[in-house]
Amino acid sequence: MSDTQLTRRNILRGRLGPQAPCVCPPGVSLDGLAACTSCGACVTACPTGIITFAGGKPSIDFSRGECTLCGKCGDVCPEPVFDRSAPPAFDHVIRIADSCLALHRTDCQSCRDHCPVDAIRFEPQLGGPFRPLLDPEICNGCGACLSVCPIGAIGVAPLARKDMAKGNIAGGSTGGGQMHG
Ligand code: SF4
Ligand code: SF4
Numbered sequence: 768m769s770d771t772q773l774t775r776r777n778i779l780r781g782r783l784g785p786q787a788p789c790v791c792p793p794g795v796s797l798d799g800l801a802a803c804t805s806c807g808a809c810v811t812a813c814p815t816g817i818i819t820f821a822g823g824k825p826s827i828d829f830s831r832g833e834c835t836l837c838g839k840c841g842d843v844c845p846e847p848v849f850d851r852s853a854p855p856a857f858d859h860v861i862r863i864a865d866s867c868l869a870l871h872r873t874d875c876q877s878c879r880d881h882c883p884v885d886a887i888r889f890e891p892q893l894g895g896p897f898r899p900l901l902d903p904e905i906c907n908g909c910g911a912c913l914s915v916c917p918i919g920a921i922g923v924a925p926l927a928r929k930d931m932a933k934g935n936i937a938g939g940s941t942g943g944g945q946m947h948g
């Protein structure tokens with residue numbers, strides 16, 4: 768791992784902090800999480816290694832990588848933790864903080880370049896570089912954009928998909944998540 772990657776991870780971890788809320792695996796609600804026995808099967812099964820334990824419950828750490836929504840965590844779970852009535856999905860979308868470099872006259876489009884579903888586009892702003900515009904209707908919460916942000920400006924917005932008006936852009940809180948633990 769390069770120093771740069773370490774720095775990004777440290778930034779992310781520093782931003783989230785040890786008391787930060789946790790992010791449920793896809794298809795897991797807070798009610799479902801109560802049935803978790805902390806067996807660790809989902810942790811072992813995750814091909815991108817992003818499931819960790821927080822407070823004895825599985826939690827997604829997007830500083831490690833992205834969720835491909837493969838569903839393997841739910842497939843191996845022996846308990847009624849995951850909603851298997853629908854394909855795996857997150858309830859959250861992401862939110863871009865005011866610290867975004869593009870909002871401070873520094874050209875950066877890393878998040879857009881790494882988004883697999885083109886949920887982030889950039890629009891011109893007067894007298895500065897292009898600025899990010901997130902479409903919460905498209906964002907699936909996969910987290911691929913989090914670890915590539917050089918300053919850790921992207922966080923998780925809990926249960927925000929239905930609440931966020933289409934076109935809501937940078938600004939607001941970061942680092943939130945689906946609370947548990
Ligand atoms: S859906 Fe796949 S990639 Fe995402 S957390 Fe579960 S096992 Fe990991
Ligand atoms: S596999 Fe299921 S019961 Fe086991 S730790 Fe993961 S969520 Fe909990």
Ligand code: SF4
Nearest residue numbers: 882906907909910912
């Ligand atoms: S979390 Fe949303 S915006 Fe970020 S890469 Fe995934 S789909 Fe794209």
